[in-house]
Amino acid sequence: MTHRRPVALAHACRLINHGPTVLVSVSHEGRRNVMAAAWSMPVEFTPPRVAVVIDKSTFTRGLVLGSGLFALCIPCRALADLTTTVGRTSGRDEDKFARHTIASFTGPALGLPLIEGCVAWMECRRIAEPHSEAAYDTFFGEVVSAQADDRVFAEGRWSLRADNADLHTLHHLGGGQYGVVDSVVSGKVLDPT
Numbered sequence: 605m606t607h608r609r610p611v612a613l614a615h616a617c618r619l620i621n622h623g624p625t626v627l628v629s630v631s632h633e634g635r636r637n638v639m640a641a642a643w644s645m646p647v648e649f650t651p652p653r654v655a656v657v658i659d660k661s662t663f664t665r666g667l668v669l670g671s672g673l674f675a676l677c678i679p680c681r682a683l684a685d686l687t688t689t690v691g692r693t694s695g696r697d698e699d700k701f702a703r704h705t706i707a708s709f710t711g712p713a714l715g716l717p718l719i720e721g722c723v724a725w726m727e728c729r730r731i732a733e734p735h736s737e738a739a740y741d742t743f744f745g746e747v748v749s750a751q752a753d754d755r756v757f758a759e760g761r762w763s764l765r766a767d768n769a770d771l772h773t774l775h776h777l778g779g780g781q782y783g784v785v786d787s788v789v790s791g792k793v794l795d796p797t
């Protein structure tokens with residue numbers, strides 16, 4: 605049984621609001637690829653828009669420029685090894701999907717390869733910003749489909765609990781290490797009276 609559910613586009617930016625490491629997946633003219641990216645963020649709610657840094661050295665970048673499309677897949681604790689692997693190897697010389705037996709499914713809006721085992725997925729159309737792409741390696745995209753695993757994201761919110769720890773998102777600390785959420789605190793508006 606799949607736990608994948610559509611997420612309203614109005615809530616799509618919440619999927620990366622808390623700064624998880626993402627997997628950028630892409631395909632173009634028969635080539636597909638996936639890399640890790642710690643640097644992504646929402647930049648607009650309506651329409652939902654995101655930014656992600658895709659370095660000039662990456663193979664992914666050429667496929668994004670060629671296709672005008674990219675997906676952000678959000679891996680969980682159980683995918684820590686895969687995240688490091690696709691972040692330390694290049695798809696330039698070999699297909700990472702075949703090499704590492706990475707299962708994917710087809711994105712509903714753009715047909716992009718979305719990574720199985722992740723806990724959220726967004727398909728994005730590149731918004732061409734040649735200056736920021738060249739100067740800062742920063743790519744912008746409009747989110748056109750969003751999905752999430754309903755065991756950790758439901759009714760427009762993440763729900764990171766002790767009983768779904770394997771599904772918690774990864775937060776890059778450097779050196780192949782990731783933090784995961786250990787506990788959640790509520791923030792209330794201070795009442796100065």
Ligand SMILES: Cc1cc2nc3c(=O)[nH]c(=O)nc-3n(C[C@H](O)[C@H](O)[C@H](O)COP(=O)(O)O)c2cc1C
Pocket residue numbers: 625637638639640641642643644657658659660661662663664665687688690691692693694695696776
């Ligand atoms: C945890 C992690 C986070 C990373 N974050 C980024 C990032 O935000 N931007 C980037 O350009 N590269 C980032 N990288 C490096 C790329 O994933 C790496 O260069 C990858 O090998 C590129 O693959 P490709 O050549 O197949 O596109 C990260 C790597 C790791 C392991």
